[in-house]
Amino acid sequence: MEILAFGVQDDERPLIERAFAGEHEVRCVDVFLNGDTAAIARGYEAVSTSVNADLGGPVLQTLAAGGTQFVAQRSTGFNNIDLDVAERLALTVARVSSYSPYSVAEFAWTLAMAVNRRVVRAANRTRDFDFRLEGLMGRDLRGRTVGVIGTGRIGEAFTRSPTASG
Template structure:
């Protein structure tokens, strides 16, 4: 099957070719985002593959369907970039990657926490300039600290297990309780329990209910000086409110791998341009902030699984087999 692959990065191409060896699809890769301006590139392709920052709204889906596209395969677990209602009305099926190495994201979240707490990026930059002073580099022991895990699915549980290994106290927030989370010592609390957390780590999907889950009101209830980690979805955090909390000292620091307006920024080299997004510019200027470019998933194991699962779903569609990873409206 001919597949238009959007948002394909250079690091994906070798693994993509490897995964396609036993599927034999005709892959046409574009490094550009799918959106209203680029949807014409997909004309004549029965299947389109997208990533997290592609725009697959009702307008784009209408053009895709008009051009003969019958399947949209997102190379991600999240699918908030796709209008599922519109896809259903147009007869376009949607599949996703329901499972890949959850260790990749969980381990990266731990890395962000350690780097933020112990000021590792600041220390690294100092020593490269010959400054070996320790002023301003003090962190705190994670042992016996309280870590709030927002979302105790696969990734959240692995993150919690690692934190338990550090000797942390675990509290969880989720509409579905996990016996595994409780078995490793976690306890579920209501919203007021956030006041006890020294560290807050987000591991939940972005839905209308979780949009700006972290906002001015929730930040006002957190323990003063708490650290916030987000490796899930940028829209979970009201970035403006987080900046104000950082300026007031209510938040002790924030480390994010996702950003609510990342679509025009991430996965691109903008080092020689003037970035017009004042919010991200203010955020990265603060000394107690770490921003990475949506790389938590980026391990060989995770990416190989993502690509293999995506191509396997397309092969099932081409053969008329049931779509195990279909997302229905």
């Protein structure tokens, strides 16, 4: 099967190519799927898209008219896909069903610690050979209360992060 992957970033390209090596031919393009670019998919049975794709009715109709039967979105969200039109056109649509809440929670902790310890300001100053400590004092989080708004999978992982004291 030949697959056309839209909106592929430089860091994704080798991963996508390796994932399909020996199984399917994949062509990666850096343009996002939308009304202006959908015709590029003519002749491709499967299309892979990024979260930035426009998968509204007109785009889905263009894909189906060009022979596309399967659309796989490389993200968990699907609010950009007109599922009713896809069903009417007999297009199979897939998406990433889940992802690691721990990676998002740990990244959130990283950002919180960077803000608390003023890491960006310190790095910028160091790059400029400015080694003053003024304005760089952070605070210990130990013994403090951190509020978490939202306790879905990511919020729960955040509260259980190894970085969290407790």
